[in-house]
Amino acid sequence: MTSPLASPITLPNGSVLPNRLGKSAMTEGLADKFDLPTPALMQLYTTWSQGGTGLLITGNVMVDKRYLERAGNVVLEDNNNLELFRNWAKQGTVAGNHLWVQLNHPGRQCPRMVSTTPLSPSDVQLDILGNFAKPRPMDQSDIEEVISRFITSAQLVKEAGFSGVQIHCAHGYLLSQFLSPKINQRQDQWGGSLENRARIIRRIIVGVREAVGADFPIGVKLNSADFQKGGFSLEDCITVARWLGEDGVDLLEISGGTYEQLSLIGVEPTDVRESTRKREAYFIEYAEQIKKSAQIPVMITGGFRSRDVMEQAVAKGEVDLVGLARPLCTEPDCSTKLLLQSMQSLDCYEDKLVLGSGFWGNNSSSNVIKAINSFGQVGFYYWQIIRLSKGLTPQPKLGTFMAFLKHMTNDFKLNMKRKFG
Ligand SMILES: Cc1cc2nc3c(=O)[nH]c(=O)nc-3n(C[C@H](O)[C@H](O)[C@H](O)COP(=O)(O)O)c2cc1C
Numbered sequence: 001m002t003s004p005l006a007s008p009i010t011l012p013n014g015s016v017l018p019n020r021l022g023k024s025a026m027t028e029g030l031a032d033k034f035d036l037p038t039p040a041l042m043q044l045y046t047t048w049s050q051g052g053t054g055l056l057i058t059g060n061v062m063v064d065k066r067y068l069e070r071a072g073n074v075v076l077e078d079n080n081n082l083e084l085f086r087n088w089a090k091q092g093t094v095a096g097n098h099l100w101v102q103l104n105h106p107g108r109q110c111p112r113m114v115s116t117t118p119l120s121p122s123d124v125q126l127d128i129l130g131n132f133a134k135p136r137p138m139d140q141s142d143i144e145e146v147i148s149r150f151i152t153s154a155q156l157v158k159e160a161g162f163s164g165v166q167i168h169c170a171h172g173y174l175l176s177q178f179l180s181p182k183i184n185q186r187q188d189q190w191g192g193s194l195e196n197r198a199r200i201i202r203r204i205i206v207g208v209r210e211a212v213g214a215d216f217p218i219g220v221k222l223n224s225a226d227f228q229k230g231g232f233s234l235e236d237c238i239t240v241a242r243w244l245g246e247d248g249v250d251l252l253e254i255s256g257g258t259y260e261q262l263s264l265i266g267v268e269p270t271d272v273r274e275s276t277r278k279r280e281a282y283f284i285e286y287a288e289q290i291k292k293s294a295q296i297p298v299m300i301t302g303g304f305r306s307r308d309v310m311e312q313a314v315a316k317g318e319v320d321l322v323g324l325a326r327p328l329c330t331e332p333d334c335s336t337k338l339l340l341q342s343m344q345s346l347d348c349y350e351d352k353l354v355l356g357s358g359f360w361g362n363n364s365s366s367n368v369i370k371a372i373n374s375f376g377q378v379g380f381y382y383w384q385i386i387r388l389s390k391g392l393t394p395q396p397k398l399g400t401f402m403a404f405l406k407h408m409t410n411d412f413k414l415n416m417k418r419k420f421g
Helices: 039-050 082-091 140-159 174-179 199-212 234-246 272-279 284-294 307-315 334-339 367-389 400-420
Strands: 021-023 055-057 098-104 164-169 218-223 251-255 298-301 321-324
Touching: 021 334, 039 055, 039 082, 039 367, 082 140, 098 140, 140 164, 140 199, 164 174, 164 199, 164 251, 174 199, 199 218, 199 234, 218 234, 234 251, 234 284, 251 284, 251 321, 284 298, 307 321, 367 400
Parallel strands: 021 055, 021 321, 055 098, 098 164, 164 218, 218 251, 251 298, 298 321
Antiparallel strands: none
16 A cells, blocks of 8 residues: 555645655754855755655755854855855755755844844843853844845745745744743734734745745744743644634644753653653644644644654644654655655654763753753764765764764854854
8 A cells, every 4th residue: 555655745835745754954054154055965955855755844044144043054145156055956856856945043042152142022031051142132123124034035045946935933943932922022013912923924924925926835834832831832823823824824834842942852841751652743732723723734843753653644634744854864765765665663863862861861950961962962963964965874873972072063163164264
């Protein structure tokens, strides 16, 4: 029997995705010192294109050079060097898949090494090991500028020949900061009610649609919830999903969490071990309500690891697309195997990426150990991305502490290269 994952899907604007597997965005850190795409990035996306995933979404590409999520981000803010982006669009679609660019602005989640004066709806600082400076609350002209930057970048994405664009409204970055009543404490038309908090996103979507025309796919990545007291809730998400459907979004990707609450990669606040089994498809329980409200195709991302679960979710209509991220770092061609039903499940390296147990473990109360574990886990995947970008095979045996060291060293180098050339 053919896998339900192998059936194509037509989006509201008429575009057809060849199958039900989507690569969710993963920041690559592969831009050059001018924040431009490199041959390494092209190699990475050719490998992923050949791996059979129907929809590839790039790692977050920034709309403003002054504010990055990390050094090594690609920036697309004007049409200088568009040829490099054209090349990326071409190399990343060699197998006939879609390649969409995820556009993002980090807001307060912009490392101090990149900016000591980040922007945010209000001046609520992100407190993680002193890595983020206190943000400046945005004034009306900052907000209008951000809106027009997203629109310009989306237009450039289309001009460069990518097959779609995704606006990043999740994971605690700027647009998700606007949605959160905890972070957005404004009293004007951009804060307060959900309608006001979502206004910037809706203005961006309407503007992008006008700029790219009716045929070009627009996606949005949204949190099902921030999982923080007083943050963006599931009820909020259900309402925003309806608005996005009405505003002409073609694909809604659902994730969850922020830097402060890493549910996006399955880290729960307490008792990780006990919840490990439950963690497959972290956000699927919210899919039905969100899908019903949005009335547009929905991709759920986070924790999908076994083919049965993916196939059932699609066959039952719970999700339209299955989003995968980390598995594509260690097995870039896993989609082909899933589609051919020659693979039952994907390796969960994330479960092994904890420094021992007790003192070193994820349950350790030490913030330093927790930070080493978090950066080590993310560093493990960054390292696999670097290897793929060099045409090498993944190195799944890399230990957490080594991954942590590699990540810190690479991050320092990227920052220095960007600052001093
Ligand atoms: C190394 C790494 C980089 C990521 N970068 C991004 C990003 O740029 N944009 C984004 O929306 N999510 C990003 N994510 C989150 C993933 O898209 C995804 O939501 C998360 O990893 C859960 O999916 P998974 O369980 O299949 O890995 C990143 C995750 C990892 C591990």
